[in-house]
Amino acid sequence: MTRIVSVELLLLGKRASTWILLGIWAALALTFAYVVPYVQYTNDPTRTSLSDLLPESLVGTLMAGFPFFGGVLALMLGVLTVGSEYGWGTLRTLFTQGPGRLQVFGAKLIALAVALAVFVLVAYALGAVSSSAIAAAEGADVAWPSAWLLVRGLAGGWLIFAAWAALGMLLAVLTRGTALATGIGILYAFVVEGLLSALAGEISILDRLVEFFVRANGYSLVAVLGVSPDDVGDRGPGSFSGPFVAGGQATLVLAAYTAAFVLVAALLLRRRDVV
Amino acid sequence: MTENTNLVVETNDLGKRYGERIVAVDGLNLEVRRGEVYGFLGPNGAGKTTTLRMLLGLIRPTTGSALVLGAAPGTPEGLGRVGALIETPTFYPYLSGRDNLRVLARYAGVPETRIATVLEEVDLTARAGDRFRTYSLGMKQRLGIAAALLKDPELLILDEPTNGMDPVGIAEMRPFIRSLGRGERTVLLSSHLMSEVEQVADRVGVISRGRLVAEGTVDELRGREGLWLRAEPLGEAERLLGSLRGVQEVARGGGGLRIAAEPAAAPTINRALVEAGIAVSELRPERASLEKVFLELTSEQEAA
Numbered sequence: 001m002t003r004i005v006s007v008e009l010l011l012l013g014k015r016a017s018t019w020i021l022l023g024i025w026a027a028l029a030l031t032f033a034y035v036v037p038y039v040q041y042t043n044d045p046t047r048t049s050l051s052d053l054l055p056e057s058l059v060g061t062l063m064a065g066f067p068f069f070g071g072v073l074a075l076m077l078g079v080l081t082v083g084s085e086y087g088w089g090t091l092r093t094l095f096t097q098g099p100g101r102l103q104v105f106g107a108k109l110i111a112l113a114v115a116l117a118v119f120v121l122v123a124y125a126l127g128a129v130s131s132s133a134i135a136a137a138e139g140a141d142v143a144w145p146s147a148w149l150l151v152r153g154l155a156g157g158w159l160i161f162a163a164w165a166a167l168g169m170l171l172a173v174l175t176r177g178t179a180l181a182t183g184i185g186i187l188y189a190f191v192v193e194g195l196l197s198a199l200a201g202e203i204s205i206l207d208r209l210v211e212f213f214v215r216a217n218g219y220s221l222v223a224v225l226g227v228s229p230d231d232v233g234d235r236g237p238g239s240f241s242g243p244f245v246a247g248g249q250a251t252l253v254l255a256a257y258t259a260a261f262v263l264v265a266a267l268l269l270r271r272r273d274v275v
Numbered sequence: 276m277t278e279n280t281n282l283v284v285e286t287n288d289l290g291k292r293y294g295e296r297i298v299a300v301d302g303l304n305l306e307v308r309r310g311e312v313y314g315f316l317g318p319n320g321a322g323k324t325t326t327l328r329m330l331l332g333l334i335r336p337t338t339g340s341a342l343v344l345g346a347a348p349g350t351p352e353g354l355g356r357v358g359a360l361i362e363t364p365t366f367y368p369y370l371s372g373r374d375n376l377r378v379l380a381r382y383a384g385v386p387e388t389r390i391a392t393v394l395e396e397v398d399l400t401a402r403a404g405d406r407f408r409t410y411s412l413g414m415k416q417r418l419g420i421a422a423a424l425l426k427d428p429e430l431l432i433l434d435e436p437t438n439g440m441d442p443v444g445i446a447e448m449r450p451f452i453r454s455l456g457r458g459e460r461t462v463l464l465s466s467h468l469m470s471e472v473e474q475v476a477d478r479v480g481v482i483s484r485g486r487l488v489a490e491g492t493v494d495e496l497r498g499r500e501g502l503w504l505r506a507e508p509l510g511e512a513e514r515l516l517g518s519l520r521g522v523q524e525v526a527r528g529g530g531g532l533r534i535a536a537e538p539a540a541a542p543t544i545n546r547a548l549v550e551a552g553i554a555v556s557e558l559r560p561e562r563a564s565l566e567k568v569f570l571e572l573t574s575e576q577e578a579a
Contacts, residue, residue, distance in 0.1 A: 003381050003382075003384065004382055006379060006381065007378050007381045007382060009491060010374075010378070011367065011378065012369075014370060014374070015369060016369065055372060071528070088365055088366070088367060088368060089365030090365050090367055092328075092331075092333050092361065092365060093365050093366065093379065093422070094379075094382060095331075095332070095333060095349070096331050096332075096333070096354055096357070096359050096361075097354065097379055097382035097383040097426075098351050098354045098355040098382065098383045098384065098426075099351065100350075100351055104382075207467065273328075273333065273334040273335060274333045274334070275328070275330075275333070275334065
């Protein structure tokens with residue numbers, strides 16, 4: 001298994017689209033967490049709190065982007081990891097080499113999990129550098145979040161990504177490709193979850209439904225880690241104003257989604273004909 | 276199904292149906308023996324590729340069963356000893372030919388030293404470092420064959436291996452395929468090109484509309500050798516030949532006569548015709564080509 005996981009890591013690592021997604025993620029995370037708020041702060045110090053941009057707020061500041069554009073990018077990475085194999089026809093090449101279908105899928109899954117961890121670590125590394133640079137520029141004291149909060153932040157970020165990426169994988173297996181899977185995934189994230197979440201405040205029956213949405217649980221998880229609900233409530237298409245659930249429930253729901261998406265994708269991949 | 280150790284591929288009423296209307300493969304009973312080059316012939320859409328995919332476990336049969344090297348199709352026990360090229364070669368476009376083989380070698384648990392060997396075998400070493408997406412169709416096909424050879428397989432399944440190759444490439448491929456079938460290795464070669472199969476296969480199976488309509492050696496399928504005659508007047512020649520000893524049958528066709536007789540009888544026939552005042556312009560041995568047999572078999576099936 002280690003052997004084929006290393007191959008899958010090689011395949012992800014040599015793919016331009018992996019690096020493009022990582023670049024977009026890094027740029028968006030940096031821009032919306034630090035660059036734009038810092039420009040706002042320098043223009044009008046009353047609009048943005050400097051403490052949010054310092055290392056001590058690293059986790060809370062960074063995590064706001066995970067359930068929104070980060071999740072969509074993770075979904076795309078999940079789609080590409082499996083969906084491209086259908087487009088190129090390489091799935092049938094892999095399935096005739098010897099390892100069983102579930103082993104192939106497992107290797108892809110592990111490689112994707114590693115790639116998602118890299119995405120999270122890159123965001124945190126950039127956040128650490130940026131917040132340190134702002135602290136130095138403003139002459140502020142540098143204090144880092146506790147190790148426990150950092151670990152929870154890293155794990156929470158990875159879990160949010162994992163849920164979206166697993167959904168991407170499932171959509172890719174269902175549609176046997178990338179284009180339709182990506183389209184459906186983005187449509188679901190923005191239109192279904194986004195619009196229904198926005199309407200939840202007005203239609204009470206939607207409240208219970210929205211509590212089980214991926215993005216609602218993602219936002220609930222980051223809220224526990226220090227993201228203020230106010231920070232995500234007024235950000236255009238990524239805005240989310242509730243309902244929020246408890247951190248433990250959010251963790252469980254996201255983990256359950258990840259497991260369910262992976263399980264269904266694995267069963268379909270194992271049972272269906274590969275042409 | 277009980278295992279016959281001399282059979283590398285054995286199918287028992289193998290079938291694949293899509294919905295109620297489309298029958299891709301219909302009760303196929305195929306036997307491929309160890310060490311032979313088996314030509315699997317059929318027109319486009321006859322069910323060749325579907326059959327091969329079922330043998331590799333890519334497609335599940337709706338009826339019947341199959342054994343490949345004594346194992347159920349698609350199981351690691353069987354797949355580890357099978358190399359396959361199904362239709363167009365499928366590889367990662369952003370990787371080089373060599374890296375693509377490296378991916379497959381690791382998947383198959385094959386030492387990477389095999390990569391250089393198979394690249395050399397298909398004459399692709401010089402371009403092995405280039406990305407797959409830059410390859411011509413013929414080069415892609417050769418990389419596909421290299422990939423199929425990577426495991427040094429006991430059974431090699433090649434589906435239309437000369438697709439996209441130029442005439443020189445095809446001519447080079449024939450002895451190559453023949454050489455692949457030497458020794459213990461078995462080659463299952465699927466094609467719709469008769470000449471390709473005729474020159475390399477030990478035995479041939481003809482599939483039409485999902486059913487095996489004929490099976491045997493190339494010679495068996497082509498039937499006995501006879502004679503072809505062009506003469507004037509043709510009607511008189513036909514009457515005379517009908518009464519000659521050693522001539523089993525005479526039939527008109529193609530502006531001449533097809534004579535069911537041993538080619539060794541040609542001098543006797545020629546003498547009899549000339550002595551009867553018939554002008555003989557052509558008398559030569561003739562044997563039905565595999566293509567003719569194939570067209571007859573498949574058109575009969577179509578008509579049925």
